[in-house]
Amino acid sequence: MRNFYKTLLAAFLLPALSYAQSNYKPGYVVNLKGDTLKGFIDYREWEANPDAIDFKSLLTDKESKKLTPSDISWFNIIGLDAYKRYSGRISMDATEKDHVGNSRDTSYRDATVFLRILQKGKNLVLYSYTDNVKTRFYTGETPEYTPVELAYRLYYNYSNDRVDGQKGVTVNENTYMKQLFALANKYEALNEALQRDIERANYTEDNIADIVSKINKISKTEYEKGNLARGEYLTYLLARVQILTTCLLLQAAPMRPEAVNHLLHLA
Numbered sequence: 326m327r328n329f330y331k332t333l334l335a336a337f338l339l340p341a342l343s344y345a346q347s348n349y350k351p352g353y354v355v356n357l358k359g360d361t362l363k364g365f366i367d368y369r370e371w372e373a374n375p376d377a378i379d380f381k382s383l384l385t386d387k388e389s390k391k392l393t394p395s396d397i398s399w400f401n402i403i404g405l406d407a408y409k410r411y412s413g414r415i416s417m418d419a420t421e422k423d424h425v426g427n428s429r430d431t432s433y434r435d436a437t438v439f440l441r442i443l444q445k446g447k448n449l450v451l452y453s454y455t456d457n458v459k460t461r462f463y464t465g466e467t468p469e470y471t472p473v474e475l476a477y478r479l480y481y482n483y484s485n486d487r488v489d490g491q492k493g494v495t496v497n498e499n500t501y502m503k504q505l506f507a508l509a510n511k512y513e514a515l516n517e518a519l520q521r522d523i524e525r526a527n528y529t530e531d532n533i534a535d536i537v538s539k540i541n542k543i544s545k546t547e548y549e550k551g552n553l554a555r556g557e558y559l560t561y562l563l564a565r566v567q568i569l570t571t572c573l574l575l576q577a578a579p580m581r582p583e584a585v586n587h588l589l590h591l592a
Contacts (some may be wrong), residue, residue, distance in 0.1 A: 349384055354392060355399040368402045373455045374439050375408070394437045408439040409452065411463075411472050420459050420479045420528070427481050431494070440472055444534055446541025448512045453532055462501070462533050464508065475501035477528040501528060505536055514540045 344500040349365040356362065367379040367389065378400060379389040392400070393411045401407040415438070418430035440452035440463060450470040463472035478498035505523050509515040519539050526532040538547075 338484055346428050347379075348491065349381060350402050350405060352400060352402040354378075354397045354401075356397050359398075366400060366402050368405060370406075372439055376438075376451075389566045392560075394439055409436065409442055411452070411454070412437040413472070415454065415456075415476070416461060416474060416476070417458055418478055418480070420477060422479070425480050427483055428500075429478065429480055429482075437590065443530065444537055444541070444543075445470075446538070446543055447536050448514075448541050449508065451537045453530065460530075462528070462530070462535065464504070466508075472496050473504075475504055475528075477501050501526075501533070502526065505533075505540075509536075514542060515560040535592075 348368050350368045351364075352364070352366040352368075353361055353363045356416070362380075362382070364380055364382040365384050369375065377391050380392050380400075381389045387557045395414075399408070413435065414433045415436055417432040417434055419425050432520040438454060440454050442450060443453055443462075444451040448467055450465040450472075452465065452472050454461045454463065462475045464475060465472045476498070477500065478496070480496055481494055482496045483494065502523050505526070506515070506520075509519055510521065522532075522536055522539070526536055
């Protein structure tokens with residue numbers, strides 16, 4: 326009987342482990358010559374922007390190609406995510422309250438990376454770049470959509486001098502608000518409601534994406550539809566992680582019928 330349960334568990338365990346090892350989805354890459362190559366990309370729902378991706382021309386290929394921003398200018402995992410090559414400055418000052426410095430930090434690094442495309446409209450593209458320091462947002466204007474970082478700084482000013490109109494210990498440099506005001510005005514989207522939204526906007530994906538959607542004149546229904554599709558896929562991923570975790574725990578523990586029944590319920 327124990328062997329029966331082990332065999333049954335293996336039927337569920339192997340697909341889950343395979344998922345953990347790879348998750349190839351249909352997509353395409355654009356090389357530096359401008360050629361589009363269709364195939365499959367190992368999609369990892371990255372918390373930080375990837376330095377490289379694994380690409381296969383055919384799903385049955387035994388070997389994958391590792392591609393970096395030195396190889397491609399764009400990659401798209403169809404219906405899920407897209408990234409664009411960017412070469413330029415990346416701010417390096419911390420903006421989390423537990424890690425901010427005691428003075429204004431304007432440090433940056435020059436790098437070539439993949440920016441995640443959060444939204445593309447007729448006027449603007451919104452990008453993001455996350456590493457071990459922080460998340461940054463960029464906008465790019467039509468027609469080239471060249472990324473420009475939306476600037477935000479947070480630091481402690483112990484000198485108590487007035488900085489950027491503020492006097493006190495903590496200084497918030499909300500330069501991104503000024504940048505969004507200018508873009509909204511340029512594309513004739515600025516009104517009282519949008520002005521209030523910008524003035525109240527935190528430096529978060531939800532707040533900034535909502536403002537950019539209004540500058541792009543994307544309807545509320547279209548915007549919410551895009552967020553819903555991404556949310557449904559995240560829910561799917563979390564469910565798969567839960568199944569995999571249960572499988573690994575069962576693999577390490579004695580095999581019990583009730584444990585297998587729990588796995589069947591999750592699947």
